[in-house]
Structure formats: structure tokens, C-alpha cells
Amino acid sequence: AQKVTQAQTEISVVEKEDVTLDCVYETRDTTYYLFWYKQPPSGELVFLIRRNSFDEQNEISGRYSWNFQKSTSSFNFTITASQVVDSAVYFCALSEGGSGYALNFGKGTSLLVTP
Amino acid sequence: GAGVSQSPSNKVTEKGKDVELRCDPISGHTALYWYRQRLGQGLEFLIYFQGNSAPDKSGLPSDRFSAERTGESVSTLTIQRTQQEDSAVYLCASSLARRLEAFFGQGTRLTVV
Numbered sequence: 374a375q376k377v378t379q380a381q382t383e384i385s386v387v388e389k390e391d392v393t394l395d396c397v398y399e400t401r402d403t404t405y406y407l408f409w410y411k412q413p414p415s416g417e418l419v420f421l422i423r424r425n426s427f428d429e430q431n432e433i434s435g436r437y438s439w440n441f442q443k444s445t446s447s448f449n450f451t452i453t454a455s456q457v458v459d460s461a462v463y464f465c466a467l468s469e470g471g472s473g474y475a476l477n478f479g480k481g482t483s484l485l486v487t488p
Numbered sequence: 489g490a491g492v493s494q495s496p497s498n499k500v501t502e503k504g505k506d507v508e509l510r511c512d513p514i515s516g517h518t519a520l521y522w523y524r525q526r527l528g529q530g531l532e533f534l535i536y537f538q539g540n541s542a543p544d545k546s547g548l549p550s551d552r553f554s555a556e557r558t559g560e561s562v563s564t565l566t567i568q569r570t571q572q573e574d575s576a577v578y579l580c581a582s583s584l585a586r587r588l589e590a591f592f593g594q595g596t597r598l599t600v601v
Contacts, residue, residue: 377530406587408589410592415594416577416594416595417592417593417594417595418531418579418581418592420589420590420591420592423588423589464530464531468587471544471546472533472536472544472546472547473519473521473536473538473544473586474586474587475521475533475536475544475547476521476523476531476533476581476590477533478523478530478531478532479530480529480530481530
């Protein structure tokens with residue numbers, strides 16, 4: 374069963390638009406971690422954020438912000454004033470206790486930002 | 489090194505041949521993971537190493553796949569008798585400890601023809 378669902382397969386926006394990438398997860402653990410990674414066309418996965426299950430505070434880092442809501446098992450990612458360089462595939466991932474807290478990835482959302 | 493290094497970056501092999509993929513983690517990182525990314529898909533966990541402990545092989549898809557790691561150094565992923573469905577990008581990641589963020593290498597793109 375898919376533990377991380379990224380319902381949006383592809384999103385296309387025009388530069389300067391705001392865009393939100395959705396992530397819904399499923400777990401029975403009380404301690405878990407959520408991540409977002411960016412995979413640009415070059416292919417290397419770039420770490421963006423890690424949150425633990427006990428910290429529901431929203432986080433902002435520059436144009437990026439994350440909304441973690443345990444009540445809806447969601448960990449959504451918003452890019453404000455998108456730029457062409459934001460074009461990439463974005464992966465949400467869940468880390469639980471098994472397999473050394475290995476990452477369980479969603480299928481990714483491909484974001485295209487056009488000028 | 490500064491980041492996770494993987495080699496080769498690309499590998500084309502004939503069906504039935506064995507291949508060996510290498511991962512050099514960030515120095516000091518005790519945890520090392522291998523993942524597989526098939527075209528247009530998310531990443532699948534393959535195997536996890538933590539220090540000198542026995543690896544967690546629960547994600548390996550078949551007994552044709554094996555991996556080794558000596559201590560906290562280089563790891564090799566071996567695929568025996570390759571099949572076309574093994575074609576994918578194989579990604580290695582390391583972290584200071586489990587639960588912490590993992591840093592990924594650029595991957596090895598394996599093509600089985």
C-alpha cells in the first residue's frame with residue numbers, strides 16, 4: 374500500500390505564481406519523520422526539509438513554506454513567487470522505525486515553471 | 489569527500505551479465521541506504537547499512553541483488569544475471585545517523601540491453 378500519496382502528477386505555473394504541492398501520508402507510528410526532496414533535471418536529490426511528528430509548527434524558508442497537519446495527515450509544500458529554477462520533480466517522503474528509518478517516497482510531483 | 493559519490497554514472501550491460509555499482513558516502517556518516525528509481529517512478533528502498541551491524545535487506549527485490557559495506561566506508565551493490573527490468577537509476581544516500589536527513593549521490597543509470 375502506498376504510504377505517501379502525492380496526488381498531483383504534474384503542475385504547470387507561470388513565473389511569480391504561488392504553487393502548493395500536496396502530500397498525504399499514512400502511518401500507525403507515533404514517532405515518524407517527514408521530508409521533502411527536490412530532484413532537478415540533473416537528477417540529484419536535494420534535501421529541502423525534515424519534520425518530526427511532534428512538531429507541527431509551520432516552517433518558512435525564503436520562498437518555501439511547509440504546512441504540517443497531523444489531523445489530516447498532510448505535509449504540504451508551498452512555493453511563493455515561483456521561478457523557472459524551481460522547475461523540478463518534488464518528492465515527499467515518510468520515515469518510520471523500520472529499515473533504519475529508510476525513506477518511503479511518494480511518486481513525486483513534476484513542477485514546470487514557465488517564464 | 490564533500491558529498492556522496494557514486495560510480496559509474498552510467499552503465500550499459502547485456503542481459504545476463506553481472507554489474508557492480510559503487511557508493512562512497514560522506515565521511516563520518518554511519519547510515520547508508522540504496523534506492524532504485526525506475527523511469528517516472530518514486531524511489532524504492534533496497535537496503536540499509538548502519539555501522540558494523542547486519543544490513544537490513546528487506547527491500548531487495550530478488551536474490552540476484554546483494555550489497556556489501558565495510559564498516560562506515562564504501563558500499564557496493566551487485567546485481568547478478570541482470571534482466572531488462574533491472575534498468576533504473578540506482579541511488580545511494582548517507583546520513584550521520586538514522587532519522588536524520590539523508591544526502592544522495594547523483595546515481596548510477598543502469599541500462600540492460
